Amino acid sequence: MDFKIRAAKQEDCKEISRMIIELAVFEKMQDQVKISTQELERDGFCSNPRFECQVAEVSEEHKSSQGYTVVGYTLYFYTYSTWMGPTVFMEDLYVMPEYRGKGIGKGLMSKVAQVGKEHQCSRLQLTVLDWNTRSLDFYIMKGARDMTASEGWHALRFDGEALDKLAAEAPKD
Amino acid sequence: MDFKIRAAKQEDCKEISRMIIELAVFEKMQDQVKISTQELERDGFCSNPRFECQVAEVSEEHKSSQGYTVVGYTLYFYTYSTWMGPTVFMEDLYVMPEYRGKGIGKGLMSKVAQVGKEHQCSRLQLTVLDWNTRSLDFYIMKGARDMTASEGWHALRFDGEALDKLAAEAPKD
Numbered sequence: 001m002d003f004k005i006r007a008a009k010q011e012d013c014k015e016i017s018r019m020i021i022e023l024a025v026f027e028k029m030q031d032q033v034k035i036s037t038q039e040l041e042r043d044g045f046c047s048n049p050r051f052e053c054q055v056a057e058v059s060e061e062h063k064s065s066q067g068y069t070v071v072g073y074t075l076y077f078y079t080y081s082t083w084m085g086p087t088v089f090m091e092d093l094y095v096m097p098e099y100r101g102k103g104i105g106k107g108l109m110s111k112v113a114q115v116g117k118e119h120q121c122s123r124l125q126l127t128v129l130d131w132n133t134r135s136l137d138f139y140i141m142k143g144a145r146d147m148t149a150s151e152g153w154h155a156l157r158f159d160g161e162a163l164d165k166l167a168a169e170a171p172k173d
Numbered sequence: 174m175d176f177k178i179r180a181a182k183q184e185d186c187k188e189i190s191r192m193i194i195e196l197a198v199f200e201k202m203q204d205q206v207k208i209s210t211q212e213l214e215r216d217g218f219c220s221n222p223r224f225e226c227q228v229a230e231v232s233e234e235h236k237s238s239q240g241y242t243v244v245g246y247t248l249y250f251y252t253y254s255t256w257m258g259p260t261v262f263m264e265d266l267y268v269m270p271e272y273r274g275k276g277i278g279k280g281l282m283s284k285v286a287q288v289g290k291e292h293q294c295s296r297l298q299l300t301v302l303d304w305n306t307r308s309l310d311f312y313i314m315k316g317a318r319d320m321t322a323s324e325g326w327h328a329l330r331f332d333g334e335a336l337d338k339l340a341a342e343a344p345k346d
Contacts (some may be wrong), residue, residue, distance in 0.1 A: 034256060061192065065286075080248070082264055092255050145335075158286065163290070
C-alpha cells in the first residue's frame with residue numbers, strides 16, 4: 001500500500017487531535033489529554049511554532065474503515081544538549097492499528113531524523129513506556145539506545161500545585 | 174550569603190561553558206562534552222535562540238577560591254505535550270560545590286518555573302541519573318514526581334550511525 005509522508009498543515013489539526021486521543025487511549029492515559037484542536041492550530045501554526053508535525057496519508061481507495069485518509073502522525077520539536085548542541089525530540093509517533101506493519105511508522109520516524117539532521121541535530125530522542133514492549137522493541141531494532149536502562153536516566157516532572165509553589169518562590173529580580 | 178539570579182547574557186557563555194564541564198565531570202561523563210563557548214554564544218543568543226539560561230552571581234567579596242562570581246546556572250527550553258500543551262524542560266541545573274546548601278539551586282529552579290508559567294507552561298520537566306540520589310532527593314522534596322518510577326517512562330536516543338541510517342532512509346517528498 002502506498003502512503004505519503006508530508007509536513008502537516010493547519011487544517012490537519014482535527015485529524016491530529018483525533019489520533020492524539022487514539023494514542024492516549026492505547027497508553028491508557030486518555031484522562032490526561034486536555035488539549036483541543038484549536039490549541040494545536042494556535043501553537044503549531046503561528047509565526048513562532050512550538051512544534052512541527054508530519055502526517056502519513058493514504059489514497060482514497062485505501063481509506064480507513066471509518067473513512068480517514070490521514071492514518072499516522074509524528075509531532076516533534078527542537079531541544080538542546082549542553083554536551084552536543086542541537087537535538088530533536090519526538091514527542092509522539094502513531095500509526096492507526098489497521099495500517100501497522102507497512103513501514104509507515106518507520107517512514108515518519110525517518111522523516112524526523114532527516115529534518116533533524118537538516119537542523120544540525122546530532123540526536124533524536126524520545127520516551128516510551130516500559131510495558132509498551134512492541135514500541136520499545138521497534139525503536140531498539142532501528143538502533144535506539146535505552147538511556148534509562150544503560151545509564152540510569154529518570155524523567156521527573158513538576159506540575160499542578162508543585163509547579164505553582166516553585167514559581168511563587170522565585171527570587172525577585 | 175546574598176546571590177542574584179539573572180538571565181544570562183552572551184558574555185556569560187565562557188562561565189557557563191566552564192560550569193557545563195564541571196557538571197559533566199560530576200556526572201562522570203565529561204568525555205561526552207563536545208560543545209564550545211562559541212557554539213553556546215551562537216545557539217543561545219541569536220534571533221531564534223535554541224535555549225534560555227539563568228545564572229547565579231555572588232558579589233566580589235564572596236568570589237570563589239578560583240576567583241569566579243558566576244557560581245551556578247540553569248539552561249532550559251520550551252517543549253510541548255500533546256496532552257497538556259506548552260511545557261518547559263530544564264536541561265541543566267548546577268551550583269558550584271562550595272556554594273551549595275544556600276538556596277541557589279532552588280532559586281535557579283524556581284526562576285525556571287516562574288518563566289515557564291509566564292510562557293503558559295503547565296509542566297517543568299527534567300531528567301536525573303538514578304545514582305545521583307542527592308539531586309533526586311532534592312527534586313522530590315520540592316514536589317517533583319519520578320515518572321520513570323511511577324509510570325515506567327524510559328528515555329531513548331538515536332545518534333551517530335543509527336541516526337544517519339534512519340535519516341538516509343526517509344521517504345522522498
